[in-house]
Amino acid sequence: MALSQLSQALNELNVAVDAALDDPTTSWDELAHARTTLSTTVSRINQHRNRLTPVGRLPPETLGRIFEFVVTPDRNIYEPSTTYSMLAHDLTVVCKSWRTTALNWPRMWYHIIDADMGSAYAWNPKTVFDRSNTTPLHIYSQIPSQTGSMFAHIYGSHPHRIGEAHLLNIDEYHPMVILRSLASPMPNLKFMNLSGLRSRTYQLEAGMPLILGGTSTSLRAFALKQVSFVPGNSFPNLIDLRLDTMTCVDWEFFRLLRNCPRLETLELAHTETLLSTPLQSSASSGSVLDLVSGGDKPIMSPVVLRHLRGLRMGYMKVVYALAILALLKLPRHPVMRLDNLTCYSRYAVLPDWHEVWQSRVEPPLSTLYEVKGHTHLDIIHVREDNNAHLHFISHGQNCGIWVHVRAIDPGPFFHLVAHLDTRAITTFRLSVPHNAVERLSFLRFVLVRMPSLSRLLVKCRVRLPAQSGTALLKEVAGALTPSSSSSNEGGTAEIPVPGLDYFGIEMDCARIPLDALVHMAASRKRSAHPIRSLVCNISGCTREDLLPLSEFVDAYYVATGFLFEVGPDVPSVFKMKNDYWELFRREDGMTSWNMPEE
Incomplete structure (x- = not known):
């Protein structure tokens, strides 16, 4: 009809x-x-x-696959969702046809959420389990359970059914209860998330049970947050590891990393290792760092993570982040993001962080130097909400290093260049804080290490007095000026960035003389390495002021806009992700940007 x-x-x-x-x-x-x-x-x-209607003409098999897609959670290791069992229930009350399809599609029914989770979405876990048939289950529960959880029943009778276990609100005052309740294997477990209420130091002793019975061959992702122990398991196929809000001694932490030889992504947030000894260099290891400990403590050596593609460390003191980085050996093309690092302890006054860095991390960080393929380097000073932030971003097509410190002094970032292979850098953009002009004496050392550099942009956005503006211009121009040979036999002069093609400088200051720019351009032309294009955006500077440059450069301009500016995106290399993990997330409060070259 x-x-x-x-x-x-x-x-x-x-x-x-x-x-x-x-x-x-x-x-x-x-x-x-x-x-x-x-x-x-x-x-x-x-x-x-x-x-x-088009959807009404779909066969049940197609409609079931669509329903399966609707209830599939976003693969985000940070915050497990508890809403998807309610989504499955909602699909059953649309119409009779949808209800019939949904109730006969077991792969929709796999989110088991215990009532003691206190969630409004903890909808009838027993019914969900009955409808799941043989589908691998995602279980959200807590240990110990106050109401007799479905997790305890499934773990005891159907451990092979558990595909993901999100065990939240763990009672930290009973660590042995946790260990014993998770002592037997879950043979098909792919993702485990353990999250407690408090962080209390707890060390495993010999003979204590290991979670999951020891070796866990099926586990692919593992997240620990505010738990009181560090597992001693072997995780031969683990690809993602996240530690959040934990404190552990260094040998426990690095033992855990050694037990994960196939790691592809690693995240440490609010996590600091208690360094038992300062890092010391081994005379026989060259650039390889060893922790030489005394007494009955084991000797630490670098942890080799041959498959690591992404590393993120955040919300921790910079000295701990660099100490951890010093003890990792990574592949040639990883992507690293170290964000929201702080210089000082909340509870005790530490020395200035770059002094601590230099005293602990010697010789240079081989982990950074062995990363190849960098083509862009940015040292950017940003003020947000009256707080100063410095960003060190070095990246290429397949690799990247992003270090963000809540600080105002770029000096340590110049030292960081010494730990990098910068021979392929073609573009360098530098934003200078107004009170750090004297730190630019290190700029020449940085530029000498960039033989492929073709574009250099320097800016200082804060209004400078004439004296500081003149000093800034002299430091930058001096760093680009070829040096005369001091040898009696007439050796080769040192020419920073011999392939420099484009140079731009931006300053907001009182009118200053441009003699240093003219001297630099003349010296480079005499050395047969002239600058092709020179752009100035200096307050009060006119094209007539730049006329003395006309015989030394091919083109010179007075710019009215910014040479480079913070934008809404990030380099694509930092957007990497896998099924459980995303390196760059906008919701963590970090500012993201792109920086166009002009």
């Missing part, structure tokens, strides 16, 4: 019902029959209407 014919029949039936209601001789039985007939007709019309 066509939809138009059904609509016509419904109209005729409505007229008949209205007439029956208006007729005072109509009995109650006749009225009840009329209402039943009307309801049946409306149901038939809706059924045919649904069949005529």
Whole structure:
């Protein structure tokens, strides 16, 4: 029957019902029959209407796959979602056809959320389990459970069914309860998330049970947050590890890393290792660092992570982040992001962080130097909410290093260049804080290590007095000026960045002399390494002021806009992700940007 014919029949039936209601001789039985007939007709019309829509013509197999996609959670290791069992339930109340399809599609029903999670979405976990058939389960529970959780039942009777275990609100005052309750294997477990309420130091002793029975070959992702122990398991196939808000001694932490030889992504947030000894260099190891410990403590050596693609460390003191980095040996093309690092302890006054760095991390960080393929380097000073932030971003097509410190002094970042292979850098952008002009004496050392550099942009956005503006210009120009040979036999002069093609400088300051720029341009032309293009955006500077440069450079300009500016995106290399992990997330409060070259 066509939809138009059904609509016509419904109209005729409505007229008949209205007439029956208006007729005072109509009995109650006749009225009840009329209402039943009307309801049946409306149901038939809706059924045919649904069949005529595109989604109504889908076969159950296709509709079931769509439902499966709807209830699939975003693969984000940070915050496990507890809403998807309710989504599955909502699909069953749309219509009879959808309900039939949903109830007969077990792969929709795999989010088991215990009632003691205190969630409004903890909808009938027993019913969800019964509908799941043999589908691998994602279980959200807590240890110990106050209400008799489904996790305890499934773990005891069907451990092979558990695909993901999110064990939250762990009672930190009973660590042995945790260990014993997780001592037997879950043979098909791929992702485990353990999260406690408090962080208390707890060290495993010999003979204590290991979680999951020891070796866990199926586990692919593991997250620990505020737990009181560091697992001693072997995780031969683990690809993602996240530690959040934990404190552990260094040999426990590095033992855990050594037990994960196939790690591809690693994240440490609010996590600091308690360094047992300062880092000391081994005379026989060259650039390889060893921790030489005394007594019964094991000797630390670098942890080799041959497959690591992404590393993130955040919200920790910079000295700890660099000490950890010094003890890692990574592949040639990793992507690293160290963000929201702080210079000082909340509880004790530490020496200035670059002094601590230099005293602990010698010789240079081989982990950084062995990363190849950098083409862009940015040292950017940003002020946000009256707080100063410095960003060190070095990246290429397949690798990247991003270090963000809540500080105002760029000096240590110049030292960081000494730990990098900068031979392929082609573009260098530098934003100078107003009170760090004297730190630019290190700029020449940085530029000498960049033989491929072709574009250099330097800026200082804060208003400078004339004296500081002159000093800044002299430091930058001096760093680019070829040096004369001091040898009696006439050795080769040192020429920083011999391939420099484009140089731009931006300053907001009182009118200053440009003699240093002219001297630098003349010296480079005499050395047969001239600058092709020179751009100035200096307050009060006019094209007439740049006329003395005309015989030393091919083109010179007075710019009115910013040479480079913070934008809304990040280099694509930092957007890497896998099924459980994303390196760059906007919701963590970090500012992201791109920096166009012009």
